[in-house]
Amino acid sequence: MSLEQFKNRNVGTQNYVKLDLAHTPTTGWGQFKQVVGRTFKPELFVGLWVTFREMGNALVGGKMHTTQYPFEKLPISPRYRAIHDMLRLMESGNYRCIGCGLCEKICISNCISMETKYDENQRKEVSEYTINFGRCIFCGYCAEVCPELAIVHGPRYETASEQRASFSLFEDMLTPIDKLNLQQEYDGFGAISPNADENIKPTPLAY
């Protein structure tokens, strides 16, 4: 759409649809006809019928709309950005985080702080990792930038607690080792898209 088109606000020359509304009656006879028409039109009974039908649907047809929240929960989208989770490798059970520090770097509200050191195998080990949830705006950049899909946004949206700190330590967010088999692969922000293989352009080996 060009700018000129956009600025054309003359109703009727564009793709506007005019509602077919009758004009307000001006004469007394017209008003009388309108009153009589509205009086004997069964609109009110249509309203009654609709509510009665919905009651039948709810009671007999099983179309009750209520979700009894603390007992039932609706599924949330994988793209929902709730409290972070730290995932583990399925094979070894080690945490996936390689201590690269990208999430700390990209965090626009500066709420991630991490300290790393080399362990005895000269592998980066995360010695301290906290997210300050008083500052986190749940933008999802950390999950997007993470090269290992280690930090992701989990489904834990019920975050009422006495202490924000009870969510924010590395151990709190890490998948418990005994629940490793329950760990779901993340398909939200920064995850590999389902058609990733098709999008890979093979690097030519010979020039």
Added chain:
Amino acid sequence: MDSTMLPEVTAVGVIIKAVLILAVIAAIAGFGTYIERKILAFMQRRLGPQHVGPYGLLQLAADGIKLFTKEDIIPQHANKIIFAVAPVITAATAFIALAAVPVFPGFTIPLVDVYVPSIASDINVGILFVLGMMAAGLYGPLLAGMAQANKWGILGSARTAIQFLSYEVVTGLSILAPIMMVGSLSFVDFNDYQADGTWLVVYQPVAFVLFLIAGFAETNRTPFDLLEHEAEVISGYVTEYSGMRWGLFFIGEYANMITIGVIASVVFLGGYNDFWIFPGWLMIIGKIAFSFFFMLWVRAAWPHVRPDQLMWLCWKVLMPLAVINVVITGLVMMII
């Protein structure tokens, strides 16, 4: 039914009837809040109260405990005596009106052989008495709104005055046509008039519809609940009320709903006469229950009207229709 064949009405029978009315109607008026919430919820495909007791049935008890233990606040600049008395007026007039209304057919208690009459007090101007009492109920909201030193209350009581006074006219005129046909003001005569199985609504459909519409306005129900319309005047005349004083207003409102239901059933819908295979007591309970349900149903389906629309409807549509209905009834009665 010949009145000489009726068993003797004793004082004990009248007292039993009065206690029955008070206990049963007061219980139903409280229980009505539960039914209202449940039915409105179902019509909106919700579940309604369901955590207190099985199916939420004990919600009524929970609400009662809450209302009784809530702090009773009287605003500083309110007229304290009138503020305190106003809810009692509403509840009392609602129950006094029920004294002259036949709720059940008369019956005899088997072992003690006491005849309980169909009506606590069969005064020969029953309809006038009931309409008068319901009109006196106007003073509850009116005084409550004026005594509480609150703008919303004043608005609520102003609306009370215009709405109740206007619709008194429609109620009276609409019920005048059946009165002309029956020739009596006693509810028992109305019931006996329809004993042959032809309900008065067959002869007086317009009067029935007018009476129902006016009944909605008199009982302050949607679509005419302007007195306490939350979106416009907070809670109108009950803005400053809390606890059991507030509760009394609502017991009165629900008792009035039942009274309107009883009047509509007895005057227009055949009263407590037997119908086909159904005994009279079942019929009257069914009719009252349906009219109660109908009020909730309408509340779920229809929107409010504006105050000016309310006045327009009363004086320009319903009142002329009622007068025309009375005139036509008179002409037809004169010719036949």
